[in-house]
Amino acid sequence: MSSSAENPTLTAEITKPSTEIATETAQSAKKITLKTSDDQIFEVEESVAMEFATVKSFFEDAPSSTDTVPLPNVPAKPFSQVIEFCKEQIKFKANPDETEKKRSNSEFVKEKTNEDLVEMIPVANYLEIKDLLDVLNQAVADRIQNRSVEYVRSFFGIDNDFTSEEEALLREEHAWAFEDVDED
Amino acid sequence: MILYYSVTVSVTSHTKDLIASLSHLPFNIIPSKQKRFDRRMELSSGSVEGGVPVNDLPEECWANVLSFTTPRDVCRFSAVSPIFKSAAESDVVWQSFLPNDLQSFLSTTAPDGSLLMSSASSKKEVYFSICDNPIIVDNGRKSFSLEKKSGKKCYMLSARDLEITSGTLYTGHGIPVSDSRFTLS
Numbered sequence: 001m002s003s004s005a006e007n008p009t010l011t012a013e014i015t016k017p018s019t020e021i022a023t024e025t026a027q028s029a030k031k032i033t034l035k036t037s038d039d040q041i042f043e044v045e046e047s048v049a050m051e052f053a054t055v056k057s058f059f060e061d062a063p064s065s066t067d068t069v070p071l072p073n074v075p076a077k078p079f080s081q082v083i084e085f086c087k088e089q090i091k092f093k094a095n096p097d098e099t100e101k102k103r104s105n106s107e108f109v110k111e112k113t114n115e116d117l118v119e120m121i122p123v124a125n126y127l128e129i130k131d132l133l134d135v136l137n138q139a140v141a142d143r144i145q146n147r148s149v150e151y152v153r154s155f156f157g158i159d160n161d162f163t164s165e166e167e168a169l170l171r172e173e174h175a176w177a178f179e180d181v182d183e184d
Numbered sequence: 185m186i187l188y189y190s191v192t193v194s195v196t197s198h199t200k201d202l203i204a205s206l207s208h209l210p211f212n213i214i215p216s217k218q219k220r221f222d223r224r225m226e227l228s229s230g231s232v233e234g235g236v237p238v239n240d241l242p243e244e245c246w247a248n249v250l251s252f253t254t255p256r257d258v259c260r261f262s263a264v265s266p267i268f269k270s271a272a273e274s275d276v277v278w279q280s281f282l283p284n285d286l287q288s289f290l291s292t293t294a295p296d297g298s299l300l301m302s303s304a305s306s307k308k309e310v311y312f313s314i315c316d317n318p319i320i321v322d323n324g325r326k327s328f329s330l331e332k333k334s335g336k337k338c339y340m341l342s343a344r345d346l347e348i349t350s351g352t353l354y355t356g357h358g359i360p361v362s363d364s365r366f367t368l369s
Contacts (some may be wrong), residue, residue, distance in 0.1 A: 001214055002345050011214060074301065091233030113358065118238060119311075121238075121241070121249075122238070122245075125241070125245055126241075127328045132328055133248065137248050137251070137252050138248045138252045140249055141249055141250075141251075142252075142255045144253065144257070144261075145253055145254065145257055146257065148260075149261065149263045149264050152261055152268075153265070154266050155263055156238050157238050157239075157266050158238060158264060158268075159239055159265065160240060160264070160265055161265055162263070162265065167263055170262055170269070172262040174259040174260060174262065174263070176256075176259075176332075177257070177259035177260040178260055181260070
């Protein structure tokens with residue numbers, strides 16, 4: 001999924017003096033290299049990487065660093081989807097439009113499977129991307145609302161560590177909340 | 185732990201900076217930064233392919249998800265697993281089901297309600313107390329409660345608070361009832 005650096009001569013306008021091309025290309029193409037837990041290398045634009053609060057604070061502490069940033073808790077598959085989200089978000093930073101942003105966010109989650117959403121939550125949490133976390137939490141909540149306990153366990157892949165007695169007690173305590181739930 | 189350190193050795197000294205910087209981040213969900221930092225280190229060691237397994241997600245993550253559901257869902261989902269149960273008890277979740285302006289609303293209109301806010305041991309307790317015991321507000325003219333399943337605000341108006349603007353049939357005199365919950369006269 002890593003995007004290769006673009007050839008400067010292809011993107012820069014040839015009519016400009018060569019020195020100007022060089023500086024402009026260096027600024028617009030500033031990329032940050034990130035390495036996921038499964039050893040995939042991602043080169044993302046600085047503005048996108050700065051959406052990750054965890055990465056941002058790393059560069060605040062070491063502004064001149066050019067090293068690859070390791071993300072030991074982040075696998076490549078959900079990470080690529082997180083990058084997709086952040087790229088969209090940046091557009092709205094430059095050009096705020098709440099209605100369009102909402103539409104774009106709901107479009108983003110709509111096409112994701114339950115598994116995609118569940119995998120992105122720990123990544124968004126680790127990278128501290130608050131906007132994404134809110135969007136994911138809302139999307140997941142919408143999909144589990146009025147569902148059964150069993151449905152929620154399989155939705156998230158959660159182990160049930162309760163003994164059958166403990167579970168029975170909880171169901172009894174909140175009996176009113178177990179009536180009329182949706183069919184699985 | 186072993187897995188994590190094997191990574192740090194192979195990268196650079198800046199990895200240590202990253203680790204150090206993680207523990208200094210501002211954070212408003214977990215009170216202890218150190219606790220959160222430790223937790224991350226723990227997670228990075230036991231995970232499959234380096235990702236955080238869902239079963240290892242911290243409680244506040246689940247609390248944030250639950251905040252977007254309803255009070256009825258939260259009570260039901262407390263039976264999902266022990267970590268869901270503790271998330272389902274948390275103030276983060278129940279605060280989100282209480283009206284935003286509750287504190288100021290109660291302190292200006294209902295001294296009893298204010299007392300409840302300061303004496304209750306948790307936001308969940310506040311929530312269910314307001315569901316089950318309506319609070320008299322607005323100088324004894326209305327009673328306020330929350331609907332248990334959804335957390336929606338409910339008002340019961342006293343007869344005195346009703347304004348009938350059309351027709352003459354129902355205008356006239358109120359009959360005081362001594363056991364009314366609302367203020368007489």
